[in-house]
Amino acid sequence: MNAVTMIEREKRFCAHNYSPLPVVLVRGEGVWAIGSDGTRYLDMMSAYSAVSHGHVHPRIRSAAVAQIDKLSVISRAFYSQPLGEFLEALCRITGFDGALPMNSGAEAVETAIKAARRWGYRVKGIAPDQAEIVVADSNFHGRTSTIVGFSSEPAYRADFGPFCGGFKQAGFGDIESFRQVINANTCAVLIEPIQGEAGIRVPPAGFLRELRALCDQTGTLLILDEIQSGLGRTGKWFAFEHEEIRPDAVILGKALGGGIMPVSAFVARRELIDQFNPGSHGSTFGGNPLAAAVGLEALKVLEEEGLIENSARQGEYLKQRLNTFKCPAIREVRGRGLWIGIELDRPAKPYCEALLQEGVLTRETHENVLRIAPPLSITRDELEWGLERIIKVLGS
Template sequence: MDIHAPISADAISLEDRWCAHNYKPLPVVIARAEGAWMWDDQGRRYLDMMSAYSAVNLGHGHPRILRTLIEQASRVSVVSRAFHTDRLGPFLARLCALSGLDGAVPMNTGAEAVETAIKAARRWGHTVKGIPANHAQILVAEGNFHGRTTTIVGFSSEPAYRDGFGPFAPGFRSVAYGDAAAMEAAIGPNTAAILVEPIQGEAGIVVPPDGYLRRLREICDRHNVLLILDEIQSGLGRTGQWFAFQHEAIRPDGLCLGKALGGGVLPVSAFVARRDVIDMFVPGNHGSTFGGNPLAAAVGLTALEVLEEEGLVQRSAELGQHMRDRLTALAHPAIRAVRGRGLWLGVEIDPGFASARAVCEALMGRGVLSKETHETVIRFAPPLVIDRADLDWAIDRFAETLEALRA
């Protein structure tokens, strides 16, 4: 690959002219993709080590997903929830069986799943727990990322997510992530739920101490508080289990899912929960025109089947350990830490060596695409279908990149 070939300046300038500048993408124009590989509009090939924040767990253009997409779209795609369809029931039944929960609300984006969880928790708190109307409180963790709606960014601890977007909804209290004792101390009579990520993705692939989720489960049981987990990035095989909560052998009361649920082709999400929580929703108090549409349900069911039948969850566990071992063995002075689970690792870069952005740009020149978070961490989260040889190739290119930057 000629790393000095000109980039597609026209495509980039056109996007820059007409699109809001709410992202700072790397200077590459992707024109097609297959499996774990992507090609730009000049024909140069890149290995995808990001998977669209876990949306592409099954790889790009998985043939079974595409076949389902085309076949279902040729029959019926959207009818709204004003009518029953033959696809929604089988999809949600499989999703509930896998999670061990009792019912689900189908939505579209991850943020919608989280908003649905918030509504369910508040209504449960008022209806079941007896919290006075409009006084329900939800505890969240510092460093969280649950989406971009005004309600959600209102309880973010990242200034850039909040600046200029207030006023924000009350009813949330932030507690240090990974500190179960602090979370328990923050519970009051109006606390309806604790909402956390099992691993914080946007914060830099931050893994809490062992036993943290078990402690939260015990605390919630003791205080009659719902435990709601946001597994939009960590769920569906990413960490080497179907769901990250399975690493600690617990079960949440509510679960937010998205991204990989759409098989890499559609936005599909769901809030899955135990029966008394799901029953907080009745006709008229919540809905979505596109949520649960037959096209999304058909694709979602096929995505679950592919994950299971192709053994991608176990593959994530095995290749994830291999990736961790190899990255750790680099022992490069630029690397401060390697953390994560399964095929979801963050490599923290010493800012005195280079910014994570600079490393990602240099890595792009060697045919590997990823993205930094918070200027210090590089994400390594390839599609779960990646070949071991391709994974090794990417790590070799990473090692070369660090050496080139040091020189």
């Protein structure tokens, strides 16, 4: 079956909630994805950071196959061998006391919201049904109705209301705007340390430190959504490490599944994790043995194969090369590690389409930002191969 037929079949039967580029991918090998006609494409998007280890990483694949042959899904109604080991490793790496495993990133965000509200009522003493969570404008935390309800992006909200209350917005990177909206009913600040879908927006230096201090002063939780930015994407385990702070909790996903399956987790200090009791929250698939085995191996690969150090090293080179390239269309190059946004003075999608013809896969975000986020395993030669084509397309 040719690519045209496959594309038309997907269009016929799949809801049109995405607008894919016209290529059918059938196989992956490390940083490369192979099309149905055999063309090799350098993946400079990594499925929004979900494929940080590269496609079909042999160690992660082996761990998944070995677990599939033993036990995959039993629900949390029973104990399983892999889950405790996985969460112990996750807590060691994050420095937190406990975790609640889920599947998608949005589910983990919902978990964080429930934990923060319970903490607000039971620990901070907020009056019933009065707890508020402060978020940043231009945020992206997922697609559930609760989450899009506190988005500032009209397209995410259109005709999905009515939305629940309990959220206030402040300006991303503007500490004074956070100071103005936090009050006695504020239980938490929920924020991305770097905003991904908003265009790889990095806050001013010192902002997260100031936000941490503000939360301490007001008795407010600081919860960081590191679903895209975490697990090595920015050149450190977590983006908050660049400012040498500690949040009260962190939300993880995407790369936690090793590019094989959805795995997410809400990881926090004991006082937050202990807000949950039997029956208060759950997921049939969350923390299943297969997910735990894959998540554990994904963490081991990041740690043992030097992928985080490689992200820092190659990311510095990537940003340096892009900053020295002079192109009238480029407004700004920003980001950390192997997570770079090239803001243009025009729509970015045509450049993505041109890059596809050059053998490079990426997509625009926020209309005019070209996203560059290859797997963390990329070599200097592979990165240079992609850079040559990016520079060619931007300069044409």
